[in-house]
Amino acid sequence: MRLPSLALAATLSRVASASLQVVPGGTWTASNGEALQAHGAGLIQVNGTYYMVGEDKSGGSSFQNVNCYSSTDLVQWTLVGAVLSRTASGDLGPNRVVERPKVIYNDKTQKYVLWMHMDSGSYGEARVAVATGDSVCGKYQYIRSFQPLGRESRDMGLFKDDDGKGYLLTEDRKYGLRIVALSDDYLSPTTDVFSWKLDGGSRVEAPAMLKLGKTYYMFASMMTGWDANENQYTTSTSLTSGWSAWKKFADSGSKTYNSQTTYILKTSESSAIYMGDRWLKDNLMASSYVWLPLSISGTSVSMKNYVSWVPTSSFAAWQAPPAENSYEAEKAVYGGKARNVNCSACSNKLAAGYIGGPDKGSVTFSDIKSDIDGMTTIRIKYLNSDSGSRYANARVNGDAGRKLAFLPAKGDPASSTLNVNLKKGADNTIVIEGVGTSWGPDVDRLMVPVQ
Ligand SMILES: *[C@@H]1O[C@H](CO)[C@@H](O)[C@H](O)[C@H]1NC(C)=O
Numbered sequence: 123m124r125l126p127s128l129a130l131a132a133t134l135s136r137v138a139s140a141s142l143q144v145v146p147g148g149t150w151t152a153s154n155g156e157a158l159q160a161h162g163a164g165l166i167q168v169n170g171t172y173y174m175v176g177e178d179k180s181g182g183s184s185f186q187n188v189n190c191y192s193s194t195d196l197v198q199w200t201l202v203g204a205v206l207s208r209t210a211s212g213d214l215g216p217n218r219v220v221e222r223p224k225v226i227y228n229d230k231t232q233k234y235v236l237w238m239h240m241d242s243g244s245y246g247e248a249r250v251a252v253a254t255g256d257s258v259c260g261k262y263q264y265i266r267s268f269q270p271l272g273r274e275s276r277d278m279g280l281f282k283d284d285d286g287k288g289y290l291l292t293e294d295r296k297y298g299l300r301i302v303a304l305s306d307d308y309l310s311p312t313t314d315v316f317s318w319k320l321d322g323g324s325r326v327e328a329p330a331m332l333k334l335g336k337t338y339y340m341f342a343s344m345m346t347g348w349d350a351n352e353n354q355y356t357t358s359t360s361l362t363s364g365w366s367a368w369k370k371f372a373d374s375g376s377k378t379y380n381s382q383t384t385y386i387l388k389t390s391e392s393s394a395i396y397m398g399d400r401w402l403k404d405n406l407m408a409s410s411y412v413w414l415p416l417s418i419s420g421t422s423v424s425m426k427n428y429v430s431w432v433p434t435s436s437f438a439a440w441q442a443p444p445a446e447n448s449y450e451a452e453k454a455v456y457g458g459k460a461r462n463v464n465c466s467a468c469s470n471k472l473a474a475g476y477i478g479g480p481d482k483g484s485v486t487f488s489d490i491k492s493d494i495d496g497m498t499t500i501r502i503k504y505l506n507s508d509s510g511s512r513y514a515n516a517r518v519n520g521d522a523g524r525k526l527a528f529l530p531a532k533g534d535p536a537s538s539t540l541n542v543n544l545k546k547g548a549d550n551t552i553v554i555e556g557v558g559t560s561w562g563p564d565v566d567r568l569m570v571p572v573q
């Protein structure tokens with residue numbers, strides 16, 4: 123459906139003044155002040171809002187919740203709630219594995235249908251599970267788990283075709299990767315549609331399907347445990363035959379920029395965004411999200427890496443990151459007992475340490491420049507040598523601030539994103555301070571878009 127012209131005009135003006143950025147691999151703080159927990163996620167768009175449904179790993183690798191977040195700009199995410207949560211026993215009980223939740227909407231039953239990989243802690247069950255919801259981000263009814271058509275299933279994806287037919291993409295590790303048709307209500311697998319036999323390449327994990335025009339694009343990864351590999355794609359104009367040879371789409375040797383496919387978001391009839399997970403196997407909750415625009419021309423797909431990029435409001439187009447100024451913490455003004463700490467990988471080899479804590483350490487950056495009035499994404503470069511998140515309150519131009527999370531980052535400074543409104547001119551002020559008396563991250567510098 124097209125937007126009425128008034129809404130379109132409003133949307134376009136937002137594009138002109140906003141440069142919210144997607145920062146692959148950064149800490150993305152959601153509306154609840156915590157790092158987004160939606161690993162192995164799928165997206166679904168309902169009435170112009172994107173919903174992201176993924177694994178909550180905040181309590182470790184065992185199933186805790188399948189979370190649902192919403193966003194209209196793909197950058198700022200609101201935690202709506204858990205669509206499934208741990209129960210006392212059974213499939214959703216303690217020490218269970220629930221991975222790669224994906225939701226599609228069934229027009230006939232008017233239910234949102236959620237499929238996921240369901241397993242024991244040792245991955246010995248190799249099942250799928252199904253649940254349904256009346257609203258996209260509400261509580262779902264858990265139905266059952268099983269092996270689809272009697273076969274093992276580990277990584278999985280879902281695909282809804284233009285004609286309303288639903289398909290399960292399933293890793294049958296003993297055989298290969300399969301496309302299996304679903305019943306009209308999407309609750310059961312019915313028949314095999316196509317399969318790729320396990321070969322030297324072993325492209326069986328992380329399947330995700332995109333359709334642009336009449337062409338299907340199937341993405342998948344190799345099998346290298348939690349470590350990243352060179353993910354690949356194949357195309358066809360039919361689900362049942364004619365699939366091309368598998369090819370890489372990211373730069374060779376980059377291991378898909380150290381990520382694994384989870385979902386491909388279609389943004390127009392000729393564009394799509396790659397969504398991957400950068401898994402940290404020893405601390406899964408600190409795994410981050412690598413989202414990058416795909417370049418698609420006919421049956422050719424490629425993807426470049428960016429520190430950040432700007433999704434425009436139509437999402438079909440995107441822009442490279444704006445020019446940035448950098449502001450060093452050690453040149454800013456310290457409050458409380460904040461002070462310089464050595465940081466060999468930081469710019470100038472220094473960072474602001476002792477942010478927060480009982481003495482309320484803080485760092486105040488003044489004279490921050492912006493060429494426009496409007497929302498932008500500032501990257502706070504930081505270190506956090508803990509195994510859990512640290513937090514800071516970020517105040518902008520005298521406001522009360524917002525809580526930001528900083529996932530573990532040892533060695534090289536990582537980025538946590540701060541989405542805020544800046545004033546045109548050169549007198550914006552940003553204060554990074556503690557939350558309560560807990561310790562914040564060590565802050566290396568701010569990277570601030572000029573426009
Ligand atoms: C989408 O918006 C329409 C019109 O406002 C409304 O009737 C419908 O219930 C909405 N659908 C969902 C799933 O929210």
Ligand SMILES: *[C@@H]1O[C@H](CO)[C@@H](O)[C@H](O)[C@H]1NC(C)=O
Pocket residue numbers: 463464
């Ligand atoms: C930081 O590095 C300098 C120069 O190497 C050294 O003199 C100083 O002791 C170091 N400070 C700390 C706290 O390690």
